[in-house]
Amino acid sequence: MSEIDHHSAVPVFRQLAEILRGMITSGEVPAGKALPSIPYLSQEYGIADGTVKKAIQVLKDEGLVIGVPGKGTFVIGQS
Amino acid sequence: MSEIDHHSAVPVFRQLAEILRGMITSGEVPAGKALPSIPYLSQEYGIADGTVKKAIQVLKDEGLVIGVPGKGTFVIGQS
DNA sequence: AGTAATTTGTTCGTATGTATC
């Protein structure tokens, strides 16, 4: 699985955004399902909570996912 | 009783964790009994709900207390 | 039997301050 390179010129939040995008486009996380939670991603990739949120914000700005407080971050189906 | 200093260098959640630890070690809340509820602590000390949960998480990680949904946060007896 | 209230636990959203590059 993809890992984060903290010394890369590409910002960490952008690296994670690409990883999450890959989960969606590959069908690993299909439409209607939720991405892994923010605390999980934070711990799993060894990055700060706020940085994960920033990565997810990228996908939200693109209309790829939508966050639902108390539930999760869900993939939008582009039907 | 102890108060929270919002301008201290020590994080609020750590200050509360120490106050709760004091309740336990002093015997004010003996083994088998529950700490004050999260909403109560939140209102009593003037801090956010999530910050109280974070403080309690510190004690849970140390095995000092255990949370029981619907009941409370109970002090573990160190027998 | 069933509804409501309380409590813990988990989630996302937003904001602030600090440090680093």
Add this chain to the structure above:
DNA sequence: AGATACATACGAACAAATTAC
């Protein structure tokens, strides 16, 4: 000076378990 990253704090919503009525 600006972007990035981390830590902290607050806020709000939702679920599950328990208790009370």
